[in-house]
Amino acid sequence: MVRRVSTRPRAPPGTGGATPFPPGRWRRPPMVDLPPKETQFIDWYLAVVEAADLSDKRYPVKGMNVWTRYGMRARRNLDAVLVREIEATGSEAVEFPALIPQTEFAKEKDHIKGFDAQVYWVTRGGLSELDVPLVLRPTSETAMYPIFALWVRSHQDLPLTVYQIVNTFRYETKTTRPFVRIREIHFFEEHTCQLDEAGATERVRSNLAAFAKMATAFALPYVALRRPEWDKFAGAYYSVAFDTPVGASRTLQIGSVHHYRENFSVPYGIRYEAADGSAKFAHQTTFGLSERLLGAIVAVHGDQKGAVFPSSIAPYEVVVVPIPSADAPDVPERAAAEVASRLRAAGRRVFLDEGPDRPGAKYFRWELRGVPLRLDVGRREAEAGTATAVDRYGRKGPVALASLAADVARRLEEFDRTLAERARAAFTASFARASTLDELAGSTKIRVVAWCGQEECGHRIEAALDGALLGTPEEALPIDAGPLDRCVACGRPDGLRWALAAHPL
RNA sequence: GGGACUGUGGGGUAGCUUGGUCCAUCCUUCGGGGUUCGGGACUCCGAGACGCCAGUUCAAAUCUGGCCAGUCCCA
Numbered sequence: 001m002v003r004r005v006s007t008r009p010r011a012p013p014g015t016g017g018a019t020p021f022p023p024g025r026w027r028r029p030p031m032v033d034l035p036p037k038e039t040q041f042i043d044w045y046l047a048v049v050e051a052a053d054l055s056d057k058r059y060p061v062k063g064m065n066v067w068t069r070y071g072m073r074a075r076r077n078l079d080a081v082l083v084r085e086i087e088a089t090g091s092e093a094v095e096f097p098a099l100i101p102q103t104e105f106a107k108e109k110d111h112i113k114g115f116d117a118q119v120y121w122v123t124r125g126g127l128s129e130l131d132v133p134l135v136l137r138p139t140s141e142t143a144m145y146p147i148f149a150l151w152v153r154s155h156q157d158l159p160l161t162v163y164q165i166v167n168t169f170r171y172e173t174k175t176t177r178p179f180v181r182i183r184e185i186h187f188f189e190e191h192t193c194q195l196d197e198a199g200a201t202e203r204v205r206s207n208l209a210a211f212a213k214m215a216t217a218f219a220l221p222y223v224a225l226r227r228p229e230w231d232k233f234a235g236a237y238y239s240v241a242f243d244t245p246v247g248a249s250r251t252l253q254i255g256s257v258h259h260y261r262e263n264f265s266v267p268y269g270i271r272y273e274a275a276d277g278s279a280k281f282a283h284q285t286t287f288g289l290s291e292r293l294l295g296a297i298v299a300v301h302g303d304q305k306g307a308v309f310p311s312s313i314a315p316y317e318v319v320v321v322p323i324p325s326a327d328a329p330d331v332p333e334r335a336a337a338e339v340a341s342r343l344r345a346a347g348r349r350v351f352l353d354e355g356p357d358r359p360g361a362k363y364f365r366w367e368l369r370g371v372p373l374r375l376d377v378g379r380r381e382a383e384a385g386t387a388t389a390v391d392r393y394g395r396k397g398p399v400a401l402a403s404l405a406a407d408v409a410r411r412l413e414e415f416d417r418t419l420a421e422r423a424r425a426a427f428t429a430s431f432a433r434a435s436t437l438d439e440l441a442g443s444t445k446i447r448v449v450a451w452c453g454q455e456e457c458g459h460r461i462e463a464a465l466d467g468a469l470l471g472t473p474e475e476a477l478p479i480d481a482g483p484l485d486r487c488v489a490c491g492r493p494d495g496l497r498w499a500l501a502a503h504p505l
Numbered sequence: 506g507g508g509a510c511u512g513u514g515g516g517g518u519a520g521c522u523u524g525g526u527c528c529a530u531c532c533u534u535c536g537g538g539g540u541u542c543g544g545g546a547c548u549c550c551g552a553g554a555c556g557c558c559a560g561u562u563c564a565a566a567u568c569u570g571g572c573c574a575g576u577c578c579c580a
Contacts, residue, residue, distance in 0.1 A: 050516080058515085062575080175576070324542050360544035378543060388543090 037304060041247035045299055046177070052307040052369045054298070055178045063176035063183030070369065071294075073315030073349075075186065078294055079165060081217045081312060082188050085210045086163055086287075091190055094162040096143045098169075099134040105142045107267040114234020115139070118171045136169045141235070141286070144191055145268035152193055152272050152282055159199060163190035163287075179295030180252065180505060188289040193270055193282035200259050200283035204240065207257045207287040208474065211242060214289075215254075217312045218297055219420040220244050221427035222254060223478055225471030225500060228458055233286075237261035243470055243502070245430035246299040248444040251470065251502045254296045260284040298370075300423055307370030308392050310419055311412045316351040318343055318408060319366045320387070323359050323378030335382035339375055339404065346405035367392065372415045373408065375399070391415045431500075433481040437464040437488060440501065448481045449488040451499040457489035458499075464489075467503040 034051070035043040049055055054071035067075060083093075099122060106112050120136040123129060137143055152160060168187040176182055190207070194200040208224055215222055222244040232239040236258040243251040265271070265281040274280050294313075301308040311317045320343075322336035333354065340352040351371075353362050359376070366374055375387040385401045389411050399407035432445035440447055441464060449461060451469070458469045477498055486493045 060574095326542075358542050358544085358546060360542090360546085362544090364545050376543075380543085 034304060034306065037247075037302070041250070041299075042177075044302075045295075048298055048302050048307055048368075049178045049295075052298075054294070054307070057178055061183070063172050063181070065178050065182065070315050074294055074309065074313055075291065077313040077315070078218070078291075078297075079188070081214055082165070082289060085213045085217075086188075086190060089161075089206055089210050091161045091163045091192075093164060095164045095166060096137075096140055096147070098137050098143075098166070100137055100143045102133045102135060104146050105135045107142065108235045108264050111141065111235035111264070115170075118173070120169050120171055137166075138170045139168055139187070139288070140164065140166070140189055140191070141264055142268075145264055145270060148191075148193055148282075149269040149271070152270050155195060155272055155274050155280075158193055158195050158272060158282060159203070160193040160282075161190070161203070162192070163188065165189075177295075179291045179298070182291075186291045188287075190285075190287040192285045193265070194285065195274075195283070196280075197261060197283050200261065200285045203285045204257050204259050207285070208240065211255055211257070211287075211289075214293075215242070217310070218293060219310045219416065219423050220254065220293070220296055220300060221424050221478075223470075223500060224474040226474055227471040228455070228469055228499075230455060230458070231468070231471070233258045235260065235263050237263060240474055241471065243500070243504075244296050244300060245427060245446055245502075246296065246505060249430075249446060249467070249503050250505050251446060252292060252296050252299065252505045254292050255287070255289040257287045258285060260286070300426070301419060302370070306368035308419065309370040309372060311372045311416050314370065314372050315349070316371050317349045317412060318373045318375060319351045319353055319362075319371045320375045320377060321353050321359055321362050321366075323376055325379040328379050328382075331382045332378050336375075336377040336387075339377055339387050339401070342401070342404050343408060346408075348405075348408065363390075373411055375408075393418060428478060431477075431479045433479070434488060434501075437461070440465040440488075446500055446502040448477060448479065449499050449501060450484050450486060450496050452487035452490055452492050453495045453497060454487075454490070457487055460489040461499070461501055465501050465503075467501055470500045470502055470504070472497045472499050 034047045037044040050057070052070070053068050054074065056066040056068055059066050087093075105119075115138045119138050122134040122136060135142075148160065151157060165186070165188050168185045168189075170183055170185065172181055172183050174181065192200070192203050194203055211224075222242045224240055224242055227233075227239040227241055233256065237260055239256055239258045241253050241256040244254050246252045261283055262281040264284055270282045270284070271279055272282060297309065297313065298307050301310065309315070320336050320340045322332040325332055336354075337352060340350045343350045353366070355362065357365075363374065370392065372392050374390045376390065377387045381387050381398075384398075386398045387401070387404070388396065389399045389408070390396045391411060392415065395414075397411075399411070430446050431448055432443075434440050434443065434447040434449050437460065440449075440461065443465060447465065451457060451461065451472070462469050481498065484496050484498065487496060
C-alpha cells in the first residue's frame, strides 16, 4: 500500500518534529454508529474490533485473522505484562516446535480424547506420505513432556518452571470470533514439574496470585472457579479457570490453571530420583492464557463510542492532535510536535496525528480506537504554552508544557482508576443468587447457586439455565449470596458449596 | 451428524418474488482538485462488485443443479 505523505508543511528539524513512529495512516473506520452494546452485544463486539482496526478478519481461512499494526501494539503490551508477572515468579522462557509426532500425542488417553476432534494433521512432506503423521500443536503438553523426561533426572532438577508464547492450532467447528474463538491461537502456556502433589498445589496457588496481578494491569475483574469434573481440561486432575462477565449472563473464560498430578508424568516417563534414592514421578501444572484477554478488554471496557484501553496496554497512551489555524499555519503543528516529542522523551507511547482530516474526525477516530488521553494543541495553546487534555471519558482540562510529563501521568492514573472502578461496578452488578431452578430460566445475571456437588444436580442446573455450571469459587464470592442452606436442584443440605452458572461466550 | 437460511465493490447495502427498464442503487471507503479547519466539512472529477462451475433461455445478479464459503437452530 502506498503511504500518503501529508501535504501540510512539516515541522522543521530541531523542534521535535521528527517521529520515531511511522507517519502512515491507520485504516479509516466507517462513519457509522456502532450497534448498541446493551442489546446487541456480539454485533457491537465485532464492529468495535473491526472499526478500531485491531484485527483484519478477511484472511481467507476461517478463524485465522490478521493482526494489524494497531492490534499488534496492543498484543505486545499485553504480552509484556504476562512476561513481567510470570518471570517475577521464577518462570523462564523456552520454545518448543509446533509439530508433534502422532506417537507422542497419543500417550495420554484422556488428553487425546479431548483434542481428537480439533487437531490439524500434517500427513505429507513434499510429495511423500509421512510414516508418522504430525499434529500441529493444539497445546504443548505432548511436545514438551518427552523432553521434560530427559531434563528431569534428579530431585535437584525440580521444580522445572518454564513458559512459552507461541501459536497453537485448533480446528474449531463453531462460529469463530476475533480473539475469542479462533483456530490459530496466540497462546501463553506455562508448564511446570514439581516434586510432589503439594508442590504442584503450591504452583497453582502461585499462578492464581500471578494472574491476579495481570488482571489488575488489564483492569479485568474475574472469578477463579474450579471447573466441575465433566468440564476440566483433558487429562487434568483438576482445572481452575478465570471467567469474566461480558454482556447479560455471559462469561468469557480468560485463562486457566491446571493441576495434572501424575497424569502426564507417568505416560511420558517424567521420573526423578528422590533424595532417599527412590524413583518418583513429578507432579505437573500448567497455566494458559491467550489473546482472549484482549477480547475481554475490548468487551469489558468498550462503550458506545468504541474501544477503551487501560493505559497499560493501549497501543498509544496519548494522541496529540494539532488544531490548524488559518492565520498562523505552522504554529499549532510545531507546538503539537513539541508536545509529542517531550512525552516520548518521558517514555510515553504517543501518536502525533498530523493527518489532513479535520480535528473532529480525528477525535472520533481515536475514541473509537480507545486511546486513553488526547492532547489538543491549537493556536491558543501554542501561545499559552499549554495543551488541552481530554481523556476517553470526556474529562477535559489544560496541561502546562512546563509540567507536561507529570500532568499527563496524573491524568492517565486518574483515567485508569475510573476505568477500573467502572469495570468493578459492572462486574458486581452482573451476579445474582438463584434459590430455585425456576429462577435460572432466562436469567440475565450470572447465577450464584448452592450445589450439593453431585453431577446429576449439576446437569439439572445447566438444563434449567440452558447454560453451563462454571464451577465453584476458589476465593470469596463476588456478592453476598445469603445462607448456604440447600442444593438448588435436589434440596438436600449435604455437601454444599457455592457454584456459578452462566452462558459462556 | 440432521435441518434452515445467506453469499452483490475494501466495509455495509438496493435490486431477486414476476428474467429484459442493471455496462447494477445508495451510504461508507479509496485516488485527485478546490474551498475549508476548536467535535464526524462541502464541492467537483475519478476508482471499485453480482462466491465458483454447469444448465435453461433470444436474454440470468434474478430461474435450476452441483460445488465452495459462511450464519443460525437441533443432536
